[in-house]
Amino acid sequence: MTCSKIFSGDLPELTNEILQYFRNDFSTLHSCILVNRLWCRITIPLLWENPFSKKYPKNYHFIEIYFSKLNEDDKTKLNEYGIITELLFPSMNTLFNYPNFIQHLNTYEVCNRNSIETWSTNKMVSNFDNNFGFIFLSLIKIFIENEVNLYTFDFEIFCTFKYIGSDCFNSTLQLILQKPNFVCNIKNLNIYLGDYCDNNLSSSFIEESISKLINSQQNLKKICFNYKKYLKNLNIFNCLNTLKTIIFHEINLESLKINFNEAFEQQNVLESIHIINCYPLNSTFIQQIINLTKPFKLKSLFIDNYSTLQIETFKLLLQKTGNYLENIGFGLSRNNKHKRKLFKLVKIYCVKIKFLEIFGISRFNNQNIYSVLNLIKNVQQNLNYLSIIFY
Structure with missing residues (x-):
C-alpha cells in the first residue's frame, strides 16, 4: 500500500x-525522471545541482542549456x-529553469580544461583561447541573473586565475562581490589559494576580496582555508552565530597574523576546528591556543613533516584539546625517541580517536612499533580508520 502511494505521488x-x-x-x-511528474520534479534538481563535477562519461550538453539563458547583449x-550562438544554443523552451538548480559551484571545475574546453572542441568553437575567460564570466553571470541560491562555493583562486587570465578574473571577482545575493546564503565556503603565482595578482587584493566575501555571509556553517602560500588575516567575525566548522589546510602559521581572542572567543556555536598539515606547528602558535579561556574544540590534528614539536608544549596542547580530538596523524620524523614521546602523550590524553594515521613506519625502531601498537590498543574502542603508511 505504502509503495503504491509513493509511486502515485x-x-x-x-x-x-x-x-x-x-x-x-x-x-x-535519469530513470526516475520517467516515472511520473512528481518524481521528475524531485529528480531534475538533483541532476543539476552540481553538473560540472560529474566524472566520465560526461555529457556537455548542459553547457549549451545554460548558455540558452544568456541575454541578447x-x-x-x-x-x-x-x-555563433544561433547554431550552438538556439532558443530553447525548457520545462525547467535549469541554472537555478545549481547548489555547488567550484570555480576550477567550471573553467578547467575538462569542461569548457572539451565542450568547445566538440562544438568546433574557433578562437577558443581568446574567449575562454569570457565564456567563464558568462556562466557566472547566468547563475547570478537566475538568482541561484548556492549551498557550497569552492573558490579556487590561482587555478581559476591561471585559466581565465587577470582581467576576466578581476571582473568575475568584482561581479560576485557586487551581487551579494549570489553567495550570501552559502553554508560551506572553501577557499583554495594554491601555489600558482603571478605578478598581476595582488595578494592584498585577494586578502581584501576574501574578507569582503566572508563578511557578506549570513548563514555560513563551514569554512575551509587551503593556502599553500600565505594567509595573513582571518576575518570570521561576521559569522559569530552561524559558523560551526573551521578547517586550516596547509597554512603557513607564521604568516597568520590574527588575534586568537577576537577570532575564537566570540564564536558562539563553533563545534569543530581542524588543523591539517599546517606548518610550523610551533610553541608560539600553540601558546595562543592554550591561552584561550573558551574550549578549543580541535577535532583533527595532522602534523606535517616540517613541524618539530616541543614535547612539553605538545603536552599542554593535548591537555586543552585532547578530549575533543577524533582524527590525528603524524608526519615523517627521523627522531625515534621524539616520536615515542608523542605517541605516549596521545595515548594519555586522546581517548576518542576515530582516525589514526602513522606515516613512515618502515623507519621505526622496535620500541616505536610497540608504542604504536599500544596506542592502537588504547583507542580501539572508538577507532574506525587506521592508516599506516610505509615509507
Whole structure:
C-alpha cells in the first residue's frame, strides 16, 4: 500500500527523502525522471545541482542549456568572439529553469580544461583561447541573473586565475562581490589559494576580496582555508552565530597574523576546528591556543613533516584539546625517541580517536612499533580508520 502511494505521488515528502539517496547515481536518477511528474520534479534538481563535477562519461550538453539563458547583449559579444550562438544554443523552451538548480559551484571545475574546453572542441568553437575567460564570466553571470541560491562555493583562486587570465578574473571577482545575493546564503565556503603565482595578482587584493566575501555571509556553517602560500588575516567575525566548522589546510602559521581572542572567543556555536598539515606547528602558535579561556574544540590534528614539536608544549596542547580530538596523524620524523614521546602523550590524553594515521613506519625502531601498537590498543574502542603508511 505504502509503495503504491509513493509511486502515485501521494507521499511527496517520503518520495523526496528516498530519491535523495540516489543523488550521485546519475543512471538511476535519469530513470526516475520517467516515472511520473512528481518524481521528475524531485529528480531534475538533483541532476543539476552540481553538473560540472560529474566524472566520465560526461555529457556537455548542459553547457549549451545554460548558455540558452544568456541575454541578447552577451549573445552578441559571443558572436563577436566567433561563437555563433544561433547554431550552438538556439532558443530553447525548457520545462525547467535549469541554472537555478545549481547548489555547488567550484570555480576550477567550471573553467578547467575538462569542461569548457572539451565542450568547445566538440562544438568546433574557433578562437577558443581568446574567449575562454569570457565564456567563464558568462556562466557566472547566468547563475547570478537566475538568482541561484548556492549551498557550497569552492573558490579556487590561482587555478581559476591561471585559466581565465587577470582581467576576466578581476571582473568575475568584482561581479560576485557586487551581487551579494549570489553567495550570501552559502553554508560551506572553501577557499583554495594554491601555489600558482603571478605578478598581476595582488595578494592584498585577494586578502581584501576574501574578507569582503566572508563578511557578506549570513548563514555560513563551514569554512575551509587551503593556502599553500600565505594567509595573513582571518576575518570570521561576521559569522559569530552561524559558523560551526573551521578547517586550516596547509597554512603557513607564521604568516597568520590574527588575534586568537577576537577570532575564537566570540564564536558562539563553533563545534569543530581542524588543523591539517599546517606548518610550523610551533610553541608560539600553540601558546595562543592554550591561552584561550573558551574550549578549543580541535577535532583533527595532522602534523606535517616540517613541524618539530616541543614535547612539553605538545603536552599542554593535548591537555586543552585532547578530549575533543577524533582524527590525528603524524608526519615523517627521523627522531625515534621524539616520536615515542608523542605517541605516549596521545595515548594519555586522546581517548576518542576515530582516525589514526602513522606515516613512515618502515623507519621505526622496535620500541616505536610497540608504542604504536599500544596506542592502537588504547583507542580501539572508538577507532574506525587506521592508516599506516610505509615509507
